[in-house]
Amino acid sequence: MSHPQAVEDWLALSLLPGLGCTLISRLVQWFGSPAAVLNNPAGLRSRPGIGPQLAAVLGDGRRVAAARRRARDELDRLGRLDITLLTPDCPAFPSALRDIPDCPVLLFCRGTLDGLTRPAVAVIGSRAATDYGRRIATSLAADLAAAGTIVVSGAAYGIDAAAHRGALAGGGGTIAVLGCGVDVIYPRTHADLLAAIAAKGLVLSEYPLETRPEAFRFPARNRIISGLARAVVVVEATEKSGSLITARLALDQGREVFAVPGRVDSPKSAGTHRLIQQGAHLVTNAADVLEALAWGGEQVVAGPAVRPIPTLTEPEQKLLAIMEVYPLDIDGLAQASGLPVPELHGLLLQLELKGLIRQVPGQQYERVHCD
Template sequence: MKENSLKYWLSWNKISDIGPKRFYKLLEYFGSIDAAWQAKSGEISKVLNLSSNIATRIFEEKNNIIPEQELDLIHKNKVNVLTIEDILYPENLKTIHYPPPVLYFHGTIVESDKNSISIVGTRKATYYGKMVAEKLSKDLALAGLTIISGMARGIDTAAHKGALSVNGRTIAVLGCGVDHIYPPENRRLAQEIQESGAIISEFPLSTLPERQNFPRRNRIISGLSLGTVVVEAAEKSGALITADFALEQGREVFAIPGNINSPLSNGAHNLIKQGAKLVDNCQDILEEIHIALPQKTAENEMVKENTSLTEEEKTIYQIITKEPIQIDEIIGVSKLSAGKVSEVLLNLELKDLIREIEGKRFLKL
């Protein structure tokens, strides 16, 4: 889009009471956002059917915006912008009800991102939840899908990391401006995501991560995706809001079963009861969205299983499963000395076959 027009898109999008619905009304009536900006206040109020209070707020805000400065701000912060009229605007998002007219992002958005799955869940994730989210994300990324999430603590962070671990594409959708990284401890992760995908937001620069922004963020997460996977979620979790949006948008909803005694399983289990597809591996998702699993994933698993191992390594590797096991139990079952078991466990970790977790416990990757 030409910058002379873009500055007006940025300006209208900055006005808090002009959501997508009013934005598109202006575009339809005036024929262009440029013309809408130049129109008289009375005409705009009539087109949008504004109450006097809302009209006052809108025009006070509009009078304080200088379009040229909005364009300068984008350049100064090196932010990329797409409008609904741009050819690279995400195909999946364009089909939802009132898609965001403007997207701000760091990184790249490519056509293949239409083949994407969102993975969401609680910020207070268990080790099991984070492990499942990371593994599922990794396998889906290997299958050529882009992983969408919200870069929040817990499940979101694990989902992004899973895709990045295999050089896959991942997109983080923010509930604030792209000039704010939230949570702040994910600053390094944000940089990695930008290099292998994008950080994206419908919110103007300088927008803070306030509570009311996150449902809107969740609508974009589901809208970008062919389907949404809920890994761990309590009964009133934001992840369930994302699942509800996915259903409204005609997208698939998947759920990972969890511990029946954990409150963090209630959300996913309720979704399954309501008809969401139960998922325990990436193939369940690929079959539902009709994307074939490339041979490279199967080959990767074969290579992993046949990595050159010593007899002692094979013995211990066979003892370890996907469920955490204590080192004392490994020593007892293997009949090897404690020193030898520690040595072998370290070798298996270096070969990326197992992982140590808290309490001197190990599990197979």
Template sequence: MAEICPLAQEWLTLGFIPGLGCALTNKLIQYFGSPAAVLQAGDKLQQVAGVGPELCRRLSDTSCVDAAKKRAATELHLLTQKNISLFSLQCSNYPASLRTIQEPPLLLYCKGDLSIFKAPAVAIVGSRAATEYGKRVSQLLACGLSDHGVTIVSGGAYGIDAAAHQGALQVGGKTAAILGCGIDVTYPKSHQKLFAEIAEHGALLSEYPLASKPEGFRFPARNRIISGLAICVIIVEATEKSGSLITARLALDQGRDVFAVPGRIDSVKSSGCHRLIQQGAHLVQGVDDILVELQLLDAGSGFAKTTQQKKGGMESEAEQVLMSFLDVYPVDIDTLARVSGLTTNEIHMLLLQLELKGLVRQLPGQQYEKNV
């Protein structure tokens, strides 16, 4: 059942006044104490820095305020109809970590369970056009963190974001997607099933009114929410001009730790991560690096070993020999035959056994790589 914050009509009315952005609205709420007080402030509005004559006129214009009230009433009706919750900055359920950031969202639309943020949350973000390596690492990190009770936060986009959400869901963990559009808008459209799973086992969140389109300016703005909800941000793949680096900068401004996953030095998709590492971001080689740094795991407890034990059983001597010639980079059967001394038939049989154990994966073009 949808949970609607107290005084929702007033919060929505203020939000629907044209020309009032998040920063200025936050300033007005801090000055006057409540949305209702702002709407009734009259000439006192001019005492607040940044409030110009035009905004004063709108907030004092009965027809403008009435139009905003009417839109607010419609919004409340739709929220109830669509089973979407609404939380204001002054709600007790509003995530505590988000209150402390610069320009916290005044309203959070939520489909799912906001209580998942009572657990520590970690953000995993990166390239939309991710490589198979990037998606695999994102999913692996999300699985490992979820196994330790961490909530996974991301942006619901293609590539790294989707892999992070899927990793959490795969092990029955909690995950939240922060949207750059209205919560009732599915973007990208192909993520309809994924978003439904996230809403069922975690939360979809947005600061934008219902039916808001996924316009470009909304995504950099929502990144402050992704980092604000988390105790740290992990960048998996990013170019030097990636939007994920905006999230990293916001995280640093908010006092959050930033982690970066290294990649190939000849890949532009890893250049942003490498730059972050050069600038002091924590280098990630596995889940342990994050858990230990966040004091969620004792150093040397060997989480990676536990993860490996979940994949199949012990390898035979022949399987171990073949595994020694495999890496996370793809290799074809002819190359394996040349370097290992095994016959092609032996390699085919061993690769099949290793695939069944989840230790090897086949890629297009008859290429194989370790499934780390």
């Protein structure tokens, strides 16, 4: 199978020892192309910062030839697996990434590339998310997707997974940026989710096939999550959450940062509250994000219409009025409403059937739909 020579050259460079994406980008900038780097080892000696060890690697003809063979074999393998490899000079390479610090030089892509050219918002947060956080992430992502926005996240437990599922449910596209190879299922329980994303969106990584999910790779991949997006929304985060690293990267990259408020006494929202104190946009729904960004003059689809509240009896209206988005137990509801417990159970069932409240563990109830 034949491949564009430039793609093979980029891949061959990455297979040589001691060359990370920053150094590869610098070398290509100096010499004009990856082929020129591979074919001009003598010119390296005149460049500051190029030590004798690196010069020796690039000057070793047998080692370079072996890297080229490996690159050709890997490209054949990618073709068989229907995985696309993008490099910075590929037309489909996302322009948003070209100008970020430490731009990736390889993007392994499984799925459709269409989402790389559309407006995108990253939705991220805690792996150990609360039910509130997962619910908000799901609905926020669904509404963003319904408005034509690509939702970017990291396919991790908690908020990330909820965001991807919400985007898929909203009928839109989503991009999962992995800290491992695109052929590695991590977390293992997300096999179905990753398959759905690959079928309807894109699974993406800068790491070669079979790369294992080691801890140091995840902070590195966060720059791609924020880099692909025009804004980052942090739904839930502790004060030491890795999501705050992504938020800082977003600011460094010139992206907007949004944060969803939570309970003031919840440690899971301490990080998002700190972001708001530091100037992040407070967001309560997708319309807040879309209106704040305005997409640089591009037409933005209006947010989804509010679902009309079903007809309610007077007792149902009274009970719904005292309910909150935070759970209340039967005793608390009985005390607040003044209703006897048997009548209260019947009203709660009717409100749940009408989709206005939900039961959560511990026989507690919370409001779902608010005006």
